[in-house]
Amino acid sequence: MPRSARLDAPDLLQHVIVRGVERCDIFCDDSDRSRFVATLSKLLVQTGAECLAWALMSNHFHLLLRPRQGLLSPVMR
Secondary structure, three states, rough: OOOOOOOOOOOOEEEEEOOOOOOOOEEEEEEEHHHHHHHHHHHHHHOOOOEEEEEEEEEEEEEEEEEEOOOOHHHHH
């Protein structure tokens, strides 16, 4: 059974999980992780979203996001 559609509303706290295809690595080293955090930081400023917590592993990451000015979908694009 497919999961239900995600609720998407401003100020709604969202737990986002992204995995590599077939659980393959998406980060090779700490340099990759640093680049990701820098890009995420710029994106959060552009979209007005907040990241309250994150965890970066080699094959997936978790983000706890709160979009302040709009929806989560522009942040994820």
